[in-house]
Amino acid sequence: MANTADEIILHNYPQSPVAEKARVAFGIKGINWRDVEIPRIIPKPFLTQLTGGYRRTPVVQIGADIYCDSQCIIHELERRFPSPTFYPTKDTGLAWALSRWTDGELFNQAVQVVLGSNMEDLPADFAEDRGRLYMGPNWAEELKKANSNLPHLVAQIKTPFDWLNSQLSDGRKFLFGDAPAAIDAQIYYVVWFLRGRCVQGPALLSEFSDLERWETNVRELGHGTSSPMSPQEAIKRASECEPIEISVTNEHDPQGLSHGMKVEISPDVDGGEQPVTGSIVSSNSKTITIHRTDEEVGHLHIHFPRAGYKVMIL
Ligand SMILES: N[C@@H](CCC(=O)N[C@@H](CS)C(=O)NCC(=O)O)C(=O)O
16 A cells, blocks of 8 residues: 555646656656546546546646646656756756746747647637637637738747757757756657647758757657556545645745635636635645545645646635
8 A cells, every 4th residue: 555655646648748748757757657548628527526626737646645737746756756856957946937938938839839730620629628728718719810820920939949959059968968857848848749739840840950859868768667547546546545744834925825724726827727626735935735625535635836826715
């Protein structure tokens, strides 16, 4: 029981770009993990039974602890598996600041290019799900705009590729040097997404030889070692475990958050997503953890990052 309770369970699907970030992170650490395949669009009943409503991909489960968002996943992996470190050059803070750009503007640009270039071929339910999630309530209009603006959007994403290519042009293996860092995974997933999911991807990337060399190096890190797990087994696992006890509260919290407060948490964008409700067990400037109970599963701790998430006090 002790060892299975510690197993890293990734709720994901193969085509998910942000899950690819987590899989590469597993590759950097060289760890074993369990692979639970979730649906690509809502409803995702087994996943949301664990998360309390959060539907994005990826989510990591360790026993009855549920880590939402790749930020929390990366922090928890570094805590549990400090070697090899995700921060080989010690530029930890700067790398996190950079990752907010890759997860924000860079990923959004890639989404616009991918959805815009595939507009005609998107299945109706997928177009509606992703359109609403990424483009807001007027997503049908926005999707058409992305489709007709493609040359502009591609030009916008080409500039960052040029920056990355020049960072790698001294022959280094990874972005910060010869050892892979979290930031490699945090940028690679966007390149992987564009290469695999839009017709212009491979031609566009072929102009950047150092970037392509780096892509090969990251790919060769692999994904660690995984074995499949059913969603039912993941639920059972959570029901057999108790969440890890933690308690940190920050006296200077700008929202006055403190232990026991009832809150609602959701991504800080208009994606039409269901917020997750629970009571605070721990919060600081990086992370907030809430407690919730599910009838079948029992006690759960759900971890969210502060950056990019809205916390509403109920
Ligand atoms: N900030 C989140 C972003 C997660 C995200 O937006 N994932 C996308 C792409 S894989 C997603 O959830 N798409 C809809 C879905 O999988 O249901 C993270 O870093 O984990």
